Amino acid sequence: MSDDNKDTGSEEPREGGGTPERVVGTPSPAKGKALLPGEDEHSAPAGAGEELDEASAKRAERIVATFFLLAFAGSVAFIAYYIGWSGRNGGMHGIHRARESNLWLGGMMALSFLALAVGVTIWVRRLMTSRPIVQDRHEMRVDDATRESFAQDFMEGATDSGITKRPLLRRTLLLAAAPLGLAPLVLLRDLGPLPEKRLRHTFWGEAVKKAQSQGKKGVRLVVDGTNRPLRVSDFSSPGAMITVLPEGIEHDVPEEKVLTQTAKAVTILINVPAEQFKPAKGRENWHINGIVAYSKICTHVGCPAALYEQTTHHILCPCHQSTFDATDAAKVVFGPAARPLPQLPLAVEDGYIVATSDYHEPIGPSFWERG
Structure with a gap:
């Protein structure tokens, strides 16, 4: 095929008298022909405009x-x-x-x-x-x-x-x-409904009132999973951390509410070296020689703050890396959390670790306080 043929878009017959080969860039030979038999490019489809039966x-x-x-x-x-x-x-x-x-x-x-x-x-x-x-095209006005x-x-x-x-x-x-x-x-x-005031109180408060009505100082802390009451001597190693709940939560709460109440009351117990512990003002008696309890629910979006670094004494939430200082009232040292983890007041009774009241502030995400 010559260059002249390419420029003019002509077709050169094949050897043996076959169908001419179409040159790239030339108009389609089907231009102006209808796709269906009996139609041209201006004809309406079959049945167009017909009245329905x-x-x-x-x-x-x-x-x-x-x-x-x-x-x-x-x-x-x-x-x-x-x-x-x-x-x-x-x-x-x-x-x-x-x-x-x-x-x-x-x-x-x-x-x-x-x-x-x-x-x-x-x-x-x-x-x-x-x-x-x-539809005719007109100016955009x-x-x-x-x-x-x-x-x-x-x-x-x-x-x-x-x-x-x-x-x-x-x-x-x-x-x-x-x-x-x-x-x-x-x-x-x-x-779901707004929590309103429900997160301002946990089962710790009810359990403490019940124990105090029986002449006790407070409710005993039990190990989550075994429900075994925890003695001070059982938790004497600095750097240890364990998850605890109020004693009796599995018996005193209706079955359909056990999971909800447990999720609200879940608490981490940490043994911080007493010489490094810095209790907040007014909370000097809330710990037992460095054994301190904080809510396990992160104050950012409510994930479990379940990681603990023994060397730095930092509590970490794995969801968004909020970090709290266990030696300094669980204050925020890193991450998006807006306030410290709520602290649970502790005391000793007959060698057992007990809680003497409910949390003094709402647990969980800070934005619930505005609800």
């Missing part, structure tokens, strides 16, 4: 309305299960109810969206004509003529869709969409 349209209308009603029923079932049935046996968020609630909630919402989508699809395919719509043209096109589209002509479809569509609009509001329940 009213009997078939009525059947399609009833089918679409049925799917819209099915979507409505699915949405109502979703809301009803979420508000009503899921509240049985401890609520939908219990460990044993999670699978059931996910199955029902997911299935009802999927049914609602699927029925709505099928109904709209049948509406478009069976009840809307295929009349081509030509809005004037009276443009507004009038838009209004006219909008009304023509509404008329063509049949939404003004077929009130059954319009009403069932609105009926199906209404619960879907309410569903996100219902799901806000997952955020």
